[in-house]
Amino acid sequence: xxxxxxxxxxxxxxxxxxxxxxDNVDITSPDEENENDIFESAIQxxxxxxxxxxVPTDEAGDAFIEISVSxxxxxxxxxGSYLAYKVxxxxxxxxxxxxxxxxxxxxxxxxxxxxxxxxxxxxxGRIIPPAPEKNIIGTTKVKMGGQGGQAETGTAGVNVExxxxxxxxxxxxxxxxxxxxxxxxxxxxxxxxxxxxxxPRAVNTAALSGAGVMxxxxxxxxxxxxxxxxxxxxxxxxxxxxxxxETIDAHMQKLHSAIKALVTHRKxxxxxxxxxxxxxxxxxxxEEHTGLSQALSQLADVEEKVELLRSEQANxxxxxxxxxxxxxxxxxxxxxxxxxxxxxxxxxWQHAQIQLTKKRENKAKLELQERRDKLEFAQKEVEEWEAKxxxxxxxxxxxxxxxxxxxxxxxxARARDFKSTIIKYLEDQMAHQQQQMKYWExxxxxxxxxx
Numbered sequence: 001x002x003x004x005x006x007x008x009x010x011x012x013x014x015x016x017x018x019x020x021x022x023d024n025v026d027i028t029s030p031d032e033e034n035e036n037d038i039f040e041s042a043i044q045x046x047x048x049x050x051x052x053x054x055v056p057t058d059e060a061g062d063a064f065i066e067i068s069v070s071x072x073x074x075x076x077x078x079x080g081s082y083l084a085y086k087v088x089x090x091x092x093x094x095x096x097x098x099x100x101x102x103x104x105x106x107x108x109x110x111x112x113x114x115x116x117x118x119x120x121x122x123x124x125g126r127i128i129p130p131a132p133e134k135n136i137i138g139t140t141k142v143k144m145g146g147q148g149g150q151a152e153t154g155t156a157g158v159n160v161e162x163x164x165x166x167x168x169x170x171x172x173x174x175x176x177x178x179x180x181x182x183x184x185x186x187x188x189x190x191x192x193x194x195x196x197x198x199x200p201r202a203v204n205t206a207a208l209s210g211a212g213v214m215x216x217x218x219x220x221x222x223x224x225x226x227x228x229x230x231x232x233x234x235x236x237x238x239x240x241x242x243x244x245x246e247t248i249d250a251h252m253q254k255l256h257s258a259i260k261a262l263v264t265h266r267k268x269x270x271x272x273x274x275x276x277x278x279x280x281x282x283x284x285x286x287e288e289h290t291g292l293s294q295a296l297s298q299l300a301d302v303e304e305k306v307e308l309l310r311s312e313q314a315n316x317x318x319x320x321x322x323x324x325x326x327x328x329x330x331x332x333x334x335x336x337x338x339x340x341x342x343x344x345x346x347x348x349w350q351h352a353q354i355q356l357t358k359k360r361e362n363k364a365k366l367e368l369q370e371r372r373d374k375l376e377f378a379q380k381e382v383e384e385w386e387a388k389x390x391x392x393x394x395x396x397x398x399x400x401x402x403x404x405x406x407x408x409x410x411x412x413a414r415a416r417d418f419k420s421t422i423i424k425y426l427e428d429q430m431a432h433q434q435q436q437m438k439y440w441e442x443x444x445x446x447x448x449x450x451x
Contacts, residue, residue, distance in 0.1 A: 068087075069087055110173065113188060114173075130173070238400070271307075281300035305439050
């Protein structure tokens with residue numbers, strides 16, 4: 001089994017050690033049991049964030065990477081089964097060994113990749129695109145569905161719409177990661193796309209596993225910490241940006257709810273149009289007036305076509321607009337995680353300053369007591385904590401700077417993404433409206449010919 005996905009290069013190992021060293025600092029704890037292992041390694045200075053065009057390629061021109069997720073295949077039977085997806089990649093980035101390739105990946109592999117990226121880059125202030133959410137009900141329907149083979153329409157118990165929705169979500173997740181100039185060159189991301197070997201099982205992603213339960217408790221603790229701890233912000237940019245993110249996120253959630261209601265309404269309207277079509281068709285068969293019977297028959301045909309158009313419009317609302325909004329709600333959640341990570345770094349810095357003050361006070365007491373036998377050790381402790389304070393401040397400055405660069409890149413990408421989405425949605429809606437007008441215009445002469 002391939003193990004590259006679970007390994008880090010030397011630079012990434014240093015970053016991970018730095019991250020884990022800060023994870024469990026409690027600034028309210030009176031004891032000093034963690035003093036000797038909190039700051040085991042110095043914080044590494046991160047270079048300025050590049051753009052995708054700066055990524056090395058094997059040819060002249062800008063870097064590109066295109067990823068598609070397709071062909072969901074059910075593997076196994078019963079509750080032990082799962083869906084595997086074909087992940088195809090085209091790229092000219094030198095980090096990859098080939099220019100075009102594909103592999104098969106299951107849903108837990110995507111979640112495992114996301115966890116790896118978060119563990120390595122969140123502490124550095126990078127915005128990690130969120131992975132699609134787990135859906136126990138949808139997964140169970142698939143597991144109890146058909147006996148192997150491709151998840152096609154007609155397979156008993158399989159929610160095809162849910163499978164398609166997940167497939168597109170996974171595809172968007174990978175492409176968002178691929179558009180990040182740093183994440184797209186990550187060793188685990190490259191291995192995820194390129195290796196044809198099965199990846200180590202990401203057992204921590206199981207919803208009901210022990211690790212999953214612990215992760216739930218940790219998230220609850222993080223939520224409480226976010227609510228209860230207020231950082232004295234000295235940089236007005238962060239105050240303004242946090243308020244902006246909160247406001248946009250709240251309005252996006254309202255818009256997403258409204259669009260979901262619109263999807264439901266269009267589907268109901270499509271069903272009602274189908275009912276009108278059937279009723280008009282039945283009426284036309286028993287109508288003795290020839291002209292009226294023909295008009296009713298034509299009306300039934302048009303209503304049947306309109307039913308299909310309204311179903312397509314509902315899909316347009318869902319897959320083009322609603323899912324994009326849902327993705328960005330998740331992305332704004334990832335931004336909030338990055339901002340909170342900065343607060344945690346600030347807490348570590350404050351903890352180090354508190355400990356330094358204590359060590360200086362202890363040294364001053366020893367000097368007053370003329371305890372020369374302990375002064376040398378006390379002075380060494382003061383110097384160690386002075387270095388730790390400097391490293392913490394440096395990490396705080398680094399993550400603050402990186403967040404600003406990440407937000408600039410995110411805003412540019414968001415504007416492009418929404419422009420593309422809105423144009424595509426408007427063109428799709430106009431095409432449906434024009435087609436519907438043609439259907440209705442075709443029946444007008446028949447209605448006028450009724451004698």
